[in-house]
Structure formats: C-alpha cells, structure tokens
Amino acid sequence: MNPAQIPQTKQNSQQTAPAHKPAYEKSRQRIDVNKRRIINGADADVIQLHPMKHTFAWDAYNAANANHWLPTEISMQQDVEQWRSTAVLSEDERKAFKTVLGFFTTADSIAANNIVLAFYRHITSPECRMYLLRQGYEEAIHTHSYQYIVESLGLDGGEIFNMYREVDAIYNKDEFILSFNNGIFDKDFRTGTFEADQKFLENMIVFSLILEGIFFYSSFAVMFGFQRQNKLTGSAEQIQYIMRDESMHLNFGIDMINTIKVEQPELWTPQFVEHVKDLVTKAAKLEYTFAAEVFPRGIFGMNAEAFKQYIEYIADRRLGRIGIAPIFGSTNPFPWMSEAVDLSKEKNFFETRVTEYKTGGTLDW
Ligand SMILES: [Fe+2]
Numbered sequence: 001m002n003p004a005q006i007p008q009t010k011q012n013s014q015q016t017a018p019a020h021k022p023a024y025e026k027s028r029q030r031i032d033v034n035k036r037r038i039i040n041g042a043d044a045d046v047i048q049l050h051p052m053k054h055t056f057a058w059d060a061y062n063a064a065n066a067n068h069w070l071p072t073e074i075s076m077q078q079d080v081e082q083w084r085s086t087a088v089l090s091e092d093e094r095k096a097f098k099t100v101l102g103f104f105t106t107a108d109s110i111a112a113n114n115i116v117l118a119f120y121r122h123i124t125s126p127e128c129r130m131y132l133l134r135q136g137y138e139e140a141i142h143t144h145s146y147q148y149i150v151e152s153l154g155l156d157g158g159e160i161f162n163m164y165r166e167v168d169a170i171y172n173k174d175e176f177i178l179s180f181n182n183g184i185f186d187k188d189f190r191t192g193t194f195e196a197d198q199k200f201l202e203n204m205i206v207f208s209l210i211l212e213g214i215f216f217y218s219s220f221a222v223m224f225g226f227q228r229q230n231k232l233t234g235s236a237e238q239i240q241y242i243m244r245d246e247s248m249h250l251n252f253g254i255d256m257i258n259t260i261k262v263e264q265p266e267l268w269t270p271q272f273v274e275h276v277k278d279l280v281t282k283a284a285k286l287e288y289t290f291a292a293e294v295f296p297r298g299i300f301g302m303n304a305e306a307f308k309q310y311i312e313y314i315a316d317r318r319l320g321r322i323g324i325a326p327i328f329g330s331t332n333p334f335p336w337m338s339e340a341v342d343l344s345k346e347k348n349f350f351e352t353r354v355t356e357y358k359t360g361g362t363l364d365w
C-alpha cells in the first residue's frame with residue numbers, strides 16, 4: 001500500500017512518522033495578528049476572530065445584524081391598488097418600474113455568486129469572512145424582495161426575471177461584470193503572485209465599486225422618483241432597505257480595497273490606477289445607456305441627460321474613496337438622492353415597519 005493511502009489514525013501515525021508535517025501543524029502556533037491579511041494571510045483555516053486586525057469588518061457585521069429586515073414586513077397594499085388602477089401610472093412609468101426590477105433581479109444574484117465563489121474563497125481575514133457570510137445572506141434577502149414585489153403586484157415573473165436575456169441595456173451591464181469572474185472562478189486560481197493578486201483586486205473593485213457602487217444607482221434613483229410622487233411606496237421602501245444594505249457592502253468593499261493597498265502597496269501601480277479609471281469610465285457609459293433605455297422620454301423631471309450627470313457624479317465619488325482623482329467633475333442633479341441615502345434623517349422610515357429589529361441607537365451608514 002502506498003503510504004499516502006494509510007488511514008491517519010492516531011495509532012498508525014505513532015508507528016509511522018510522516019515524512020512531512022501534516023497541514024494541521026500550521027495551526028499549532030498562536031496567531032500573529034501582524035500576519036493577518038485581507039488576501040494571502042496565513043490563518044484562514046478556522047474563523048479565529050481574535051486577535052482581530054480588520055475591525056471594520058466586525059463593525060460592519062454588527063451594524064448589519066442591527067439593521068436586519070425582511071421583505072414580507074413591508075406593506076404592499078397601496079402598491080397593489082395603484083398597479084391595478086388605470087389612473088395612477090403611465091405606460092412609461094410601468095416600463096421604467098419593470099426594467100429596473102428586471103435589472104435588480106440579476107444584480108444581487110451576480111453579487112451573491114461572487115461573494116461565495118470568489119471573495120469567500122480567497123479572502124483570508126477571518127473577520128472579513130464573518131461579514132461575507134452575512135453579506136451573502138443579505139443578497140438572498142434582496143432577491144427575495146424582488147420576488148415579493150413581483151408576486152404582490154401580480155407581474156409576469158418570467159418577463160421580469162428574463163430581462164437579462166432580453167433587454168440589451170441590462171445584458172450589457174451584466175456581461176461587463178460577469179467577464180471579471182473569468183479566471184477568478186477557475187478551481188485552480190490562487191492568489192499569491194503579483195498578477196493573480198492584481199487580478200483579484202480588479203475583481204474586488206469591479207464588484208464593490210462598480211456593481212454595488214454605480215450600477216445600482218440609477219435604478220435606486222428611479223425607485224425614489226416614484227416614492228417622491230407617492231407612487232409604489234411599498235416597493236420603494238423595499239429598495240430603500242436594499243440601498244442601505246448595499247451602501248454597507250460598498251463601504252466594506254472599499255475598506256478591504258484600501259487595506260490591501262496598505263498590506264500590498266506594490267499592487268497599486270500607476271498602470272493599475274489608469275486601468276481602474278478606464279473601467280469606471282466604461283461602466284459609467286453602460287449605466288447611462290441603461291438609464292436612456294429606462295427613460296426614453298423622461299419622467300418625474302428625470303431624463304437621460306440628468307442621469308448621465310448623476311452617474312458621473314457617483315462614479316467620481318467612488319473613485320475618490322479609493323484615492324483616485326475625479327474623471328468627470330459633474331455635479332449632483334438629484335440632491336434628493338442624498339436624503340434618500342441618509343436614512344437616519346428619515347423619521348418615517350421605521351414607523352412603517354411591522355417588526356423592529358434595531359435595539360437602540362441611530363442608524364449609521
Ligand atoms: Fe444586494
């Protein structure tokens with residue numbers, strides 16, 4: 001029998017000394033917090049939280065738990081009545097609503113796949129992995145929310161959930177994002193070389209900054225446009241919770257990216273920065289092409305040109321968070337979006353809730 005085939009019982013391991021130390025020997029030494037890394041750390045075999053290095057991840061985990069919500073807690077009654085009425089919503093409004101819902105159904109599942117199949121596999125910080133477990137669940141809640149809206153309003157689920165395949169502006173955004181899974185999802189992909197680490201960092205930037213930080217935002221603006229007209233407010237409230245979660249996902253992603261910049265500064269080359277700017281420029285263009293599809297004639301005082309400006313404004317802000325100078329220099333044409341983001345000022349927000357999970361304090365973003 002080949003020695004490798006001998007079952008490693010305690011008895012025969014005493015009789016036959018292994019030629020190499022078994023893998024578990026690595027964990028016999030206490031964790032050195034200075035060796036803990038977002039990627040390429042040495043201690044991801046168990047979720048050993050202490051000593052903790054990346055405290056932002058633990059803070060995010062606790063904040064997420066304090067902000068727990070479920071789609072079924074939000075009343076959809078007024079939305080149901082408005083959707084059935086022929087007097088409330090125009091055809092353009094119905095199309096805009098369905099198109100953003102169609103995009104949302106794809107976006108959160110793409111995010112969830114990347115969390116599980118890329119982030120969780122290659123991020124070695126135990127405290128970051130704790131938050132990723134929570135983040136993955138939140139993406140499932142978001143998909144649940146879209147299903148709940150479809151079911152409540154009696155929409156054609158096949159139409160909404162197939163838009164990725166049938167609407168070019170959604171397909172093009174999703175294909176752009178999905179192309180950054182190529183290589184990373186391969187079972188042989190490993191971090192630990194300059195090329196692999198930059199490729200993984202690129203994936204993190206695309207998913208956190210572009211998908212969660214840019215590609216959701218014109219759709220958020222559409223939903224809050226409805227809310228401002230007192231239309232489909234139950235759906236808008238669902239999306240408001242989702243935006244709060246996504247804002248935390250974005251912040252967590254940015255914290256990880258900025259920490260990698262400190263832990264592995266050699267990755268952040270001038271060429272890489274130019275590449276990131278190029279990606280964000282392409283993404284902004286895809287996003288306002290999508291907005292033009294959603295609003296071919298403009299509604300609620302929002303039109304394709306205003307969306308272009310809004311997306312450029314958002315894109316510059318995202319770049320600024322990872323230390324890259326603005327590309328576009330656009331101002332915010334939708335200042336009310338900042339108010340929608342700042343939920344701690346929305347007094348009525350929690351008054352509409354059936355269940356109160358938050359146990360105290362104010363909402364922090
Ligand atoms: Fe999500």
Ligand SMILES: [Fe+2]
Nearest residue numbers: 111212246249
């Ligand atoms: Fe997310």
